[in-house]
Amino acid sequence: MTGSFDVLLQSSPLDTVLAPLYWLLEIWSGAMYWLYELTGIEFLQYAFMHRAILVGLCVGVMAPLIGTFLVHRQLALIGDALAHTAFAGVAVGLFLNAVLNLGVSPYLTAIVVAMVAALLIELISEATDAYNDVSMAIVLSTGFALGTVLISINAGGLAVGVNQYLFGNLSTVSAENAALLLVLFGVIVATVALTRNQLLYVTFDETAAAVSGLSVSWYNRVMVMLTALVVVGAMQIMGVILVAAMLVVPVAGAAQFSRSFTQSLLASVVLAELAVLIGIAVSYYGEATAGGVIVLVAVAIYVVNVAIGKLQSAAGDTTTPELESITTEETQTSSD
DSSP states (O other), X not given: OOSXXXXXXXXXXXXXXXXHHHHHHHHHHHHHHHHHHHHOOGGGGOHHHHHHHHHHHHHHHHHHHHHHHHHHTTOTTHHHHHHHHHHHHHHHHHHHHHHHOOOOOHHHHHHHHHHXXXXXXXHHHHHHOOOHHHHHHHHHHHHHHHHHXXXXXXXXXXXXXXXXXXXXXXXXXXXXXXXXXXXHHHHHHXXXXXXXXXXXXXXXXXXXXXXXXXXXXXXXXXXXXXXXXXXXXXXXXXXXXXXXXXXHHHHHHHTTTOOBHHHHHHHHHHHHHXXXXXXXXXXXXXXXXXXXXXXXXXXXXXXXXXXXXXXXXXXXXXXXXXXXXXXXXXXXXXXX
């Protein structure tokens, strides 16, 4: 244990707000030290790995939780669009810190910019009757262009620091960023728990949901804003370039054997957690980029699931579901 908790409390007003979460991080770190003494696993002795594992575990829940809705709504690429606008948010934070010396966390600015971008995607679609992929392409290119311009204006101070946001880095997950991730995790899980039935109804039948009195546009906005929060949270270890994969790949893998929405959601969380834990361990010992390894593990799991499904089909078992065939009886009661 270290005195990092006391030091953090003295650093900024944000740290005072996050003080209870820093305390939880200390407890988590103590549990990891205990596990290290019990198992002798090398990377469990380092505080930065404790935070990285916690962030990874949270991402393994958040990403499939939202990704399951997105995949079944054929909005898988929205993660890419919001990841690139989150990059613009990081660039805004780095720029403000370099030019005005504000000391603001780039992840806070990334959250704000990504959520604004999420709303813009919906508003562009509604105002112009453009397809979702058109509005996503517009927001993606605008966000990435803004980020590159801000970096080029002050390249000497920003170009090096931005790499960790592009590719992710286990060692740069600070206590503040881990605490912010816990806040995002709580908001996302609580929102989905409160609006699950409505989101499910809108996902499978927008027309029926609108007829039943649900505000489809409102729940669409809730979904894209939750996606923005997931993207920013996962960006810490996945990086901008690979963050969208965790929204899609575990869900696609789970869809190979799931026969209901709930089963697909739970299975995708299990597969995502497996990919995260294996990926973090392999990246540490192999000295590789964690985000890339996690995605490769997730893809490998997906390939195994597809192969098993094909073997079952070849053996005469035709009950293995495809992604489009996953249905749920819950949609019949989700508007209640």
